Amino acid sequence: MTTDTHQQKIPLWRDDRFWKIALQVLVVAILLAIFTLGGINLTRNLQQTGSEFGFGFLDSTAGFGIGESLIPYTPTDPYARVLLAGLVNSLRVMFFGIILTTIVGIVAGVSYFSNNWLLRQIGLVYVELVRNTPLLLQLLFWYGIFLQLPQVENRIGVLDSIFLTQRGIYIPWPASPAIGFWLAFLIIEAIAAFFVWRWRVKVMVERGQSGKPQLVALAVLAVVAAAVILFALGWQQPALEGAEDNPVLRGGLRLTIEFTTLLVGLVIYTGAYIAEIVRAGIQSVPKGQWEAARSLGLKPGPVMRLVVFPQAMRVIIPPLNSQYLNLAKNSSLAIAVAYADLYNVANTTFNQSGRAVEVMLIIMATYLTIDLLISIAMNFLNRSVQLRER
Incomplete structure (x- = not known):
């Protein structure tokens, strides 16, 4: 065979x-x-039409001014410079928007589980009202509210340090010549505190020790950081100057009405969606975890902070990425409140230069790059909180 x-x-x-x-x-x-x-x-x-595709127009004189810019800019600068100024303005809104909307969303989401009936209802009304109203309408609403602020002579003062006027919102701001050094020092301190905290958790979990030395080290780092923030940064308070019939506020930091409107609108709108994500994440934690924490004598606050919320992070972070991306893209609605962001500046650029295709490609590539960077950072954070099997 x-x-x-x-x-x-x-x-x-x-x-x-x-x-x-x-x-x-x-x-x-x-x-x-x-x-x-x-x-x-x-x-x-x-x-x-007698033209060719190219980006040579970026070297031409822009010839128009913008309301505000964090970098030096004049109308005699080229289009590349004004687009960069708009990009910096957009990044400022995105940066502070992501930080503030995270805080608002977490607070609103956790309020669902509060023992206080009034606090729960306030969180519920906030989420339902904001989520069911268009963002553009909310931006126009806040713009109208801030435009009704009084003139400088009739300003609204908060603790004699924050002033609300039609010219903008004035807040204290660091003015120390060595502010770069102190900010670097605070960043190093924050990194050191993170590693000390992880060291304390490891000692408590793996060795069963109290972790008191690490706790003392964290307290020392916190005291040093507070001292630097309060005394070393050289806070400058807004002060009233000029004649009584035409006073002027100088010093501190001035937030324009347009920037404040866009930031508040984006934070409140996106925060409502993040609140729902936080609520869903907390509810995903098994009931047994709640009961086990209570059986150890923990109060509701420590139960949420030490037991429930850390486990909920694995469910919260993936959809949180989408909301951060939405906030970055929704910042382009700044044109509705006359804030000089990237899209607003680019709109004027292609109206003057006639280079609609090139300008749109620049906008698309810029927002795509920003969104990809946010996604990369969130994916890294997501991997760091996932359970690792042995």
Whole structure:
């Protein structure tokens, strides 16, 4: 009896591996063909209008001013400079918006589980009211509210340190010449505190010790940080200057009405969605974890802070990424309240230069890059809180 040592060859049209590769190649070819046809059509249309595709216009003089800019800018600067100023303004809104909306969302989400009936109802009304109202309408509402603030002479003062006026909101701000050094010092302290805290948790969990030395170290770091913040940064208070009939507020930091409107609108709107994410994450923690924590004599506050919320983070972080991306993209609605963000500045740029395609590509690439960076950071954070199997 003989056996055939050669396996029968599978026909190409019946080979699954071939079709998997062939279909992927076909999809890539179709996409390349679509982009190629689009590029050819774009080039032909631009030639008919007497122009060519390119970004050389970025070196031309912008010729228009903007309401505010964190970097030096004048109308004689090129378009590249004004687009950079708009990008910096957008990044400022996104940065502070993500921080503040996280705080608002967590507080509102945790309020669902409060023993205080009034606090629970306030959180519920806030979430339902904000989530069911368009963001653009909310921005216009807040813009109207801030425009009703009084003139400087009739300003609204809070603790004689914060002033609300039609010209903007004035708050204390660090003015120390060595502010860069002290900020770096605070960042190093925060990193050191994080590692000391992790060391304390490891000692308490793995060795069963109290972790008192690490707790003392954390207390010392906190006292030093508080001293630096209060005394070393050289806080400058807003002060009233000028004649009584035409007073002017100087010193501190001035937040324009447009910036404040956009920031408040985005924070309150996105915070309502984050509150629902936090609520769902907390509810995902098994009831047994709550009961076990209470059986150890922990009060509701420590139960939430030490037992429930850390476990809920694994459920909260993935959808939280989407809300941060929404906040970054929704910041483009700044044009509705005349804030000079990237989209607002780019809109004026292509109206003047006629380079609509190039400017839109710049906007798309910029927002895509920002969103990808946020996603990378959130994915890293998500991996750090996931349970690791041994």
